[in-house]
Amino acid sequence: MAQVQTYWQIGRHIVGFEQGGQARAAYGKQLLPQLAQTLTNEFGKGFDASNLRYMRLFYQAFPNCDALRHELSWTHYRLLLRVDTPKARLWYMQETAEQNWSTRVLRRQIAIKADPQTATVYPAALADHYPIQDNRRSRSS
Structure with a gap:
């Protein structure tokens, strides 16, 4: 932290x-x-x-x-920066802390767009079955 x-x-x-x-x-x-x-x-x-x-x-x-959240690492927060809306970012942050998601699981949940509106979370065990899509945007200084 x-x-x-x-x-x-x-x-x-x-x-x-x-x-x-x-x-x-x-x-x-x-x-x-x-x-x-x-x-x-x-x-x-x-x-x-x-x-x-x-x-x-x-x-x-x-x-x-x-x-x-003290449970999250710098890598978790860097991944959360990819989430577009503050509401969704907060949801992913809370889920990550409460479910003890690794950065790998968080990356997968973001990539498959786990739904903060319906609280649909895909089990971490299934995360390996979904390809990661790189949704990073180019950010300039």
Whole structure:
């Protein structure tokens, strides 16, 4: 959970301080690569521009740090960022915590579109029988 909270704080910093609360920085695509270089020099691996984009999106998708679930890993949250609506994202987050879904099961449930409206969840044992469809969208800084 410490990693998740740290990444949330970095996302908060990017949005709040580096971007002045805006969805994107006014000075273009240089923000994340420059910040990535600074953080990598100071702390080591794990702070490339791509990961910083996820941290920013993470903060924007989950603006209340107290609402984060300690049962979920950073990989769980990265998968949850693929879910389009906040309501569905919350449903997947709750199901993952309550059902103790691994990241593999969560990925499958999202791929086969387990239905948050009807609470239809496909058994984890069946997850291997469904192909994963990569529904990630290209996200720019």
